[in-house]
Amino acid sequence: xxAIRLAIVGVGKIVRDQHLPAIxxxxxxxxxxxxxxxxxxxxxxxxxxxxxxLEAVPEIEAVSLCMPPQYRYDAARVALDRGCHVFLxxxxxxxxxxxxxxxxxxxxxxxxxxxxxxxxxxxAVEAARAFLSSGDVHSVRINWKxxxxxxxxxxxxxxxAGGLGVFDPGINALSIMTHILPRPxxxxxxxxxxxxxxDAPIAATLSFRDHAGMPVEAEFDWRQTGKQSxxxxxxxxxxxxxLSEGGAKLAIDGKPVFSxxxxxYPELYRRFAAIIKAGQSDVDLAPLTHVxxxxxxxxxxxxxxxxx
Numbered sequence: 566x567x568a569i570r571l572a573i574v575g576v577g578k579i580v581r582d583q584h585l586p587a588i589x590x591x592x593x594x595x596x597x598x599x600x601x602x603x604x605x606x607x608x609x610x611x612x613x614x615x616x617x618x619l620e621a622v623p624e625i626e627a628v629s630l631c632m633p634p635q636y637r638y639d640a641a642r643v644a645l646d647r648g649c650h651v652f653l654x655x656x657x658x659x660x661x662x663x664x665x666x667x668x669x670x671x672x673x674x675x676x677x678x679x680x681x682x683x684x685x686x687x688x689a690v691e692a693a694r695a696f697l698s699s700g701d702v703h704s705v706r707i708n709w710k711x712x713x714x715x716x717x718x719x720x721x722x723x724x725x726a727g728g729l730g731v732f733d734p735g736i737n738a739l740s741i742m743t744h745i746l747p748r749p750x751x752x753x754x755x756x757x758x759x760x761x762x763x764d765a766p767i768a769a770t771l772s773f774r775d776h777a778g779m780p781v782e783a784e785f786d787w788r789q790t791g792k793q794s795x796x797x798x799x800x801x802x803x804x805x806x807x808l809s810e811g812g813a814k815l816a817i818d819g820k821p822v823f824s825x826x827x828x829x830y831p832e833l834y835r836r837f838a839a840i841i842k843a844g845q846s847d848v849d850l851a852p853l854t855h856v857x858x859x860x861x862x863x864x865x866x867x868x869x870x871x872x873x
Contacts, residue, residue, distance in 0.1 A: 568595040569650075569841060572625045574615050574640055576604025583683075584629060587830035593838035598622045599729030601632075615640045618649045627677075630654060635727040636720065638663040641678075645670050650677040650841050652833075656736055656853050657681075659727035668848050678846040679837050682740035686832035687812025688825035694745040694796070696817065700749060700803035707783035709738040710794040713767070719873050723765065730765025731854045733793075735785035741797060741812055742783075743851040748775040752855060755863030760871035767871055771859055777805065 571594045573580055582662060585606065588594050598610045602619040605611040612618035619625060627650040630637050634656050641658075644651050645667065655722065657680035658664040664680065684690070711734055721771035722728050742750070750773035758768040773781035795811035804818040815823040840847050 569593055569625055569838065570595055570597045571625045572596070572598040572600065572618060572622070572628045573606070574600045574618075574628055574630050575607070575654075576601035576606060577631065579830040580604070580606075580631050582625070582640075584630075584631065584829040585711075587666065587834045590831055591838065592833045594627075594834060597625055609774050610659075614622040615643050615734075620642065625649060627652065627837070630704075633672045633722040633728060634659045635725065638667065638777070641667050643671065643777065645676055645678075647672050648674065648676065652837050653842075655680070655682055655740070656729060656733075656856070657688045657850075659847065661850060661857055662689075663837065664848065664850060668846065675844070677837075677840045677844070678848055679833075679840060680783055680850070681833045681837070682737075682849065682852060683833055684737035684812055686738050686829045687741070688827060689808060689815035689823045690741055690745060690812045692811070692815050692823040693741075693806060693808045696803070696806055696815070697745055697799060697801065698747050700801045702779055702787050703800040703802070704779065705742070705781040705800075706798045707742065708794045708796045708798075709735050709737050709826075710786040710789035711872075712790050713787035714873060716795065718856065722765040724760075724765045724871075728765050729856065730759075730763070730818060731767055731769055731787045733786045734787075734850045734855055735769060735783070736786070736852050737789070738795070738860065739852040741808070742781065743849070743855070745797075746775070746781075746853055748779070750775045750779070750781050752858040755859040757859065757863040757865050759865060759867050760869065762872075767868065769859060769863070771855075771863075773855075793795075800863070801863075810866070816830045845868065 628644045629652040754772040757766040768786040771783040799806040799810040
């Protein structure tokens, strides 16, 4: 089978760090073009809009949409209308209703739509899922704390309405949680902390319960300096499980049991190729639903202004 002719829309840091190496290492894809207001890729035809790109290069078969989520819906509709398969960077959209509409359109057009939760493909996530499925889970704690100045310097879009704020990294934790827990959990309470000069939160605390009453407590914070924390800790009948470093390492009762090199984006592109070949879509909205629930149910408080 010939390589799938792929285009990238929105050439920024995540594309250079993750998408381009993953595509270069995957024989199922050939990077044909890019569309971006500011970024280009050496040796690849570049355009300033998705419309201009698809008009000039009609043989494009799939697009990866990597612009901020507030702008993803319109671009996805253009791509699907032109008969392209669509890869949506996380979060897949600014609202649930947008992604639901894209799912309907992809089905109607018989094209694949992929909501790409990269943290689910962290090396130790499947081992954690298997461990939790084999015993009773008593409680779960999530600590997802990082330094926004390090990971998102001067990115104004992320502080705007629809940019998600601290839920941009926090949704990674939620994507793992919704994948590894043996039963669905539901938000019961939340507190969101907003800088007085921003429209998106800088911190959040979330409380969940499943139907049997098992609690999940999550704390997200963008103000952490020094060592960063991306940990999920579960108390179970078989011992304490710690899934650390964003899903890269697994320990049981303090004993390391699984660690492997990070392959999140190569795995995403392998999955994208697989669903295209199978004529399927993969659009799980559970992580984004929890974020929407937090904005709907959460109490709001305000803290000092944030400046990069």
